[in-house]
Amino acid sequence: MTTMLPARGVESVTDRTMGGPNAQVDRNAMVLPPGDPTATDPFLALMEDWFSTTGFDWHPHRGFETITYVVEGELEHRDNRGGHGVLNPGDAQWMTAGRGLLHAETAFEGRGVHTLQLWLNLPAADKLIEPSYQDLRGEQMPVRREAGVRVRVFSGRSGDVVGPARNHVPVTMIDARLEPRAGFAQEIPPDQEGFAYVVAGHGEFAGDTAHSGQAVHLERDPGEATSLQVRNTGSEPLHFLLWTGAPLREPVAMGGPFVMNNQAQLQQAVLDYQSGEFGPFPE
Numbered sequence: 163m164t165t166m167l168p169a170r171g172v173e174s175v176t177d178r179t180m181g182g183p184n185a186q187v188d189r190n191a192m193v194l195p196p197g198d199p200t201a202t203d204p205f206l207a208l209m210e211d212w213f214s215t216t217g218f219d220w221h222p223h224r225g226f227e228t229i230t231y232v233v234e235g236e237l238e239h240r241d242n243r244g245g246h247g248v249l250n251p252g253d254a255q256w257m258t259a260g261r262g263l264l265h266a267e268t269a270f271e272g273r274g275v276h277t278l279q280l281w282l283n284l285p286a287a288d289k290l291i292e293p294s295y296q297d298l299r300g301e302q303m304p305v306r307r308e309a310g311v312r313v314r315v316f317s318g319r320s321g322d323v324v325g326p327a328r329n330h331v332p333v334t335m336i337d338a339r340l341e342p343r344a345g346f347a348q349e350i351p352p353d354q355e356g357f358a359y360v361v362a363g364h365g366e367f368a369g370d371t372a373h374s375g376q377a378v379h380l381e382r383d384p385g386e387a388t389s390l391q392v393r394n395t396g397s398e399p400l401h402f403l404l405w406t407g408a409p410l411r412e413p414v415a416m417g418g419p420f421v422m423n424n425q426a427q428l429q430q431a432v433l434d435y436q437s438g439e440f441g442p443f444p445e
Contacts, residue, residue: 173382210276223259223263233277253299262439286410332407334407349388360401
């Protein structure tokens with residue numbers, strides 16, 4: 163578990179904030195709360211949800227991307243651009259809302275599903291690009307393997323393994339599983355910042371301990387490639403997701419399901435949605 167790259171440290175370890183049931187979900191949690199986009203740039207929020215009945219019925223988005231990862235169960239996605247798919251555990255969907263679309267995310271056939279959804283900002287120049295989505299099947303992702311370590315690479319790089327996701331913002335996303343006492347070093351590209359979220363187990367991240375339900379926030383970008391050292395110090399497998407991305411350092415205006423650069427653009431998004439510019443609601 164050695165590397166020639168400088169070590170990347172940990173700024174803080176935070177607990178998710180649990181919530182109760184509401185009209186959409188059985189229970190939820192906020193891992194990265196929205197409100198201060200400069201603190202997590204280019205990431206805006208990370209939500210964790212458990213649902214089986216209603217889920218997230220048809221709703222609009224504009225100006226950002228959603229990265230949805232299925233922890234357990236099956237998630238059905240539909241959008242009004244013809245997109246449709248059912249995601250299984252370990253699968254991810256990378257949806258680019260761009261200039262606007264309507265979509266729905268529900269528990270497939272009403273069975274319970276456990277998901278993580280990350281909101282990723284789009285640069286000002288790409289806010290109004292054509293919507294699209296990518297289904298990234300976990301079993302089809304390239305894998306980095308070391309002794310007691312399996313890393314599925316969705317985006318960016320881990321070791322010599324490169325993920326297939328198409329990006330508007332340079333982003334690394336890995337799904338790592340470590341057996342007890344196993345460890346590895348994950349390269350963090352220069353100019354990227356981010357965090358890990360522990361799904362199960364507990365371990366050490368650059369010497370700081372974190373367990374399931376906690377987010378590990380990396381130190382700010384030092385301006386050079388670095389390496390995050392991770393080790394499973396528990397008796398059970400350690401499962402975590404890591405996201406890092408290049409900060410946009412642009413103004414952010416968030417309003418409900420829209421993320422733009424100023425209030426005038428937010429108001430225009432609402433008007434465009436109300437006038438049908440996002441397309442019709444499917445029957």
